[in-house]
Amino acid sequence: MSASGPAPSPDGRPGARTDTRAVPIGWRGRLSPRPGLERVRDSLGAIAQIVIAATAGFAFAHYVLGHPAPLLAATVTISSLGLVRDARPRRVLETVVGMILGILIAELIVAAAGIGWWQLGLTLTASLLVARFFSPQPAFAVAAAIQAAIVMVIPASVPFLRLIDGVIGGVAALLVTALVPRSPLRALIAGGTQVFAEFDSAVATLVQGLRRGDRGRAERGLEKARALQAPIDAWRTELESAAAIARLSPFLRRQRAEFDRQERIRGQLDLASRNLRVIGRRVVYLCDDGVARPIPAGLLAELGAGARLIADALGDISYEPAAREAVRSVAARLDPGALASGSSSVDLNLIGALRPLAVDLMTAAGTPAADARAALPRA
Template sequence: MSASPAGVPSTQAIPTGWRRRVDPRPGLQRVVASSMAIVQIVVAATGAFVFAHFVLGHPAPLLAATVTVGSLGLVRDARPRQVAETVLGMLVGIVVAELLYLIAGTGWWQIALALGVTLIVARFLSAQPGFAIAAAIQSLIVMVIPSPVPWVRLIDGIVGGVAALVVTALIPRSPVKTEVRDAERLFAAFDGSMAALTQALRRGDRFRAERGLEKARAVTPVVDDWRSSLDSGRAVARISPFLRRQRSELQRHERIRRSMDLAVRNLRVVARRVVYLCDDGMPRPVVADLLGEIARAAGIVASSLDDISFEPAAREAVLAVAARLDPRTIVPEASLGEQNLVAGLRPLVVDLLTATGMPHADARLAVPRI
């Protein structure tokens, strides 16, 4: 079995037959990943139902529970603003349906009318499709299961929405753990692309260079996942008293994310130049070594996510490469394309330096003037 430069096997066993069909591990992983969300939903829905039933005296506060379940959900983005928008959409559906129920009663055509009006109003109020769907579901519940007491279900919906927001703050999902997992996926994808490009330059292999370009392009969705989970975590940390200590760590990770977002864009530029260079099939070990050093330095930046003490080592590793990125000296007799490739590595290295906490102006001064 061969191994990639990152130490990950390039081939591995793939389960087939009955083992693939009954493997419980993916399901268990989903349960573990959603465990805190499940706790949030159970606590919020139960608490809202208990309050509406035993404190307010509502006989069957169905909407108090359904609003909490629908607003929290199992999605990655559980930021308070997102939860509040979903709650607002549900309340819009309840209000519209209650008004139409008082005016026209219930029946098949009243249900159709309530659903149509709710969707129109919700789409007017918000550009998010989920907002309109949440409103429509609650509107249907109000029309199909009428209540003899007007507006009691609106109160239930408000109780459910407040419970969802309170639980978001008091039983927060683990923001750092989630976003670090996304960050690790980003750095792994970044390393995979760099490894393919390094091997392509070392062998003069255009096919491998194109594979590296494909991997570089595939990193973009991973960057978006990290941005989403990090934004969600920072939003929850701002309102949760239990996440106060994590706010500075999340802010530091946001700085790394912004830098890596730019680094990924520059990686695609580098990858396209590598594909162009490998057209002639000539190996370029000097530039390959440069790319390999940058990849190893990026690995140290990844280690600094969990341990800030790695940042100085990561900065020194990137600086060691940055100081040599002068195309006129490192590849003096090379072609124009090879010198352009070295020049293209300069902004990538600047991005990695800012990821280690170096100010952008100082990072730019770290590379030689050309």
């Protein structure tokens, strides 16, 4: 029997028992205020854009043009901007076009047949079919249908007045995209750092498999390497969005060079991850015999350390020289001939597979591609 006695209640009275099962364990982290605050912080730029565009569009339509209830001037801006990170002007424009298309179809049907339940069904069918014809994006068709439904449900005294409101909302959204841009650099660095962390985890697991001759661990490392493509592609989308906004916005033009540097790192890490998958397959094959291979394990671990320095360089360019030298020092030792003593041809193939990985990492750290290849010993 425990001597500690029953746990005190939250108000300090002994003997009362707190039911920790009231909230499932999986939900405790979600109920913590920290993730919510982080989401709010990350969305402040998007929220500012939406509020400014929606209120400006509504105010212009209502006070300047005299529209009594310009609802669509606000809804079009909210739907086109959204809270997603991909706020490229082209994506915003495509969404705006989809919504205006839906409004136009609805206005034409209202003018010809009036408002009613079957007119609503006809409007939704027509807007969805036409939108799907013009765009492969499902969101384009959904945006068109939503705005068309609003037109059918909320009557207006003046024909095509809501179409004008929709155009005003779309113009407001595009102007805000350029004049009040979301600052994407912090999100880009965070996204890139996360990708590098997953890359490092894959490398570390493969290194452990080599050091222990553990095929199961090597297979887990290969699985992690294969899983890298999705976050790398998501990072690319964020970079494309940032670059597109910077081309349009005068406030982000100074960051163009930084976006280009980030894209260089991302592109080379993409190639490095593909080479890591090749290395992972060879490591799995090698570990089939259960023999430890400390030499290639050490070389791969050193390349992983260089990759961590490149990750640090995402937020601080001053780390790039150290990253270049760290990878270069490993590349200079990737000579299959010098390591041939006591090694099988399969082991030497693994050493050879590390060479393009080293080139990719050196290039990611800012080394010109020709210089990076020249740093390798002649095979």
